[in-house]
Amino acid sequence: MTPEELAQIKVDKSVDARGTSCPGPLLAAKKAIGQIEKGQVMEVLSADEGTKRDIPKWCAKKGFEYLGTVEESGYFKIFLRK
Amino acid sequence: MAKKLTLALFSGSVDKLTAAGVILGGAAAEDMDVEIFVLLQAAFAFKKENALTNERVAEITDKKDEFLASLKRLEAPHWTEAFKTAKEMTNVKIHICGFAGKVWHGEKLEDFIDLADDIVGIGEYIDAAENADINLFI
Numbered sequence: 001m002t003p004e005e006l007a008q009i010k011v012d013k014s015v016d017a018r019g020t021s022c023p024g025p026l027l028a029a030k031k032a033i034g035q036i037e038k039g040q041v042m043e044v045l046s047a048d049e050g051t052k053r054d055i056p057k058w059c060a061k062k063g064f065e066y067l068g069t070v071e072e073s074g075y076f077k078i079f080l081r082k
Numbered sequence: 083m084a085k086k087l088t089l090a091l092f093s094g095s096v097d098k099l100t101a102a103g104v105i106l107g108g109a110a111a112e113d114m115d116v117e118i119f120v121l122l123q124a125a126f127a128f129k130k131e132n133a134l135t136n137e138r139v140a141e142i143t144d145k146k147d148e149f150l151a152s153l154k155r156l157e158a159p160h161w162t163e164a165f166k167t168a169k170e171m172t173n174v175k176i177h178i179c180g181f182a183g184k185v186w187h188g189e190k191l192e193d194f195i196d197l198a199d200d201i202v203g204i205g206e207y208i209d210a211a212e213n214a215d216i217n218l219f220i
Contacts, residue, residue, distance in 0.1 A: 021156050023107030027171065030111050058111060 001068045006079050009067070012040035018047045018075050025051040026058060029080075033064070038082050041067070047075040055080065084173070087116045088214035090207065094123035095140035096161065097149060102220045103164025109216075110171035117210040118165075118176045120198065125182035128194045133162055165197050177202040 001009070015032045017025035025046040036042055044055060052069060055078045059066040067079035087109045091102055102118075109116050120128050127136050139146045159167070168174050178194055178201045188194055191201055211217050 019157060021158060023104055023111060024159075026111045027107055027167065030171065054111075061112070 001079070003068070003070055006068050006070050006077075009041055009079060011043045011079075012036050013042040014045070015042060016045045017051070018045050020046075021048050022050045022054070024048070026054045029055060029058070033062075033082060036082055041079060041081050044078045044080075045075055046078070052076065052078070084113055084115045085215040086210075086213055087114050087216040087218070088207075088210040089116065089118045090121060090211070090217075090219040091118050091124040092121045093140060093220055094125070094127040094136065095138045096127075096136060097139040097141060098220050099124070099127060099161040100153065100158065100164070103159070103161040103168070105218065105220075106165060106168035106174065110168040110174075113172050114216075116168065116172065116174040117214070118174065119202070119207045119210070120176060120178045120182060120194075122179070122182045122185065125178060125188060125194075126186045128178060128198055129186055129188055130193060130195055133195045134160070162195065162197065169197065175199050177206060179204070179207070 013032055013036045015028050017028040025044060025048055029044050032042060056066040059080050065081040067081055070077045089102065093099060106116065126132055137150060139149055142149065176198050178198050180201050180203055183189065183201060191198060
């Protein structure tokens, strides 16, 4: 999805994992994914570089849809659909 | 079927235990089945009276203070917390090697932190290692 589309998307669950380092963000995402329904959208906020690659890989393994990553100031948002 | 990870945890130093904790986090994210064998020096770190106060590091020892300060600065969870989180998120069995326990005067399971599940012998380690997809020695 484009950054514009991602900016508009309805987020069903937001996981703020800034302030935790690897494997914090990945585990926070895993915990939170159990709280949303299939088809719903989750965003993960992180400042940890490794997370940018971990989450898309994890999505591929689990069959979730990785939607894209948006850079913010000092952190980034990763969007995925369950 | 869930992949299996067997960890031969030999080290009782905080730097290596912290690394083990991060790896366990990765295994938990993948819903792996994990078996940890607490060997020799790690048995020291797993004793109730040592677990939280032990600050020994194995490598780059001349920069130990900087290392420990960085762990605090980055708000890294203590290795016992990382192990506990992994245990909550996936199947993790933590076995204390009987001989290692005796080396550090740990005779009963209660001598070790609650994370420990049982006391075992070497046969169980070999069994677990044979069946694992990932084998590690830390």
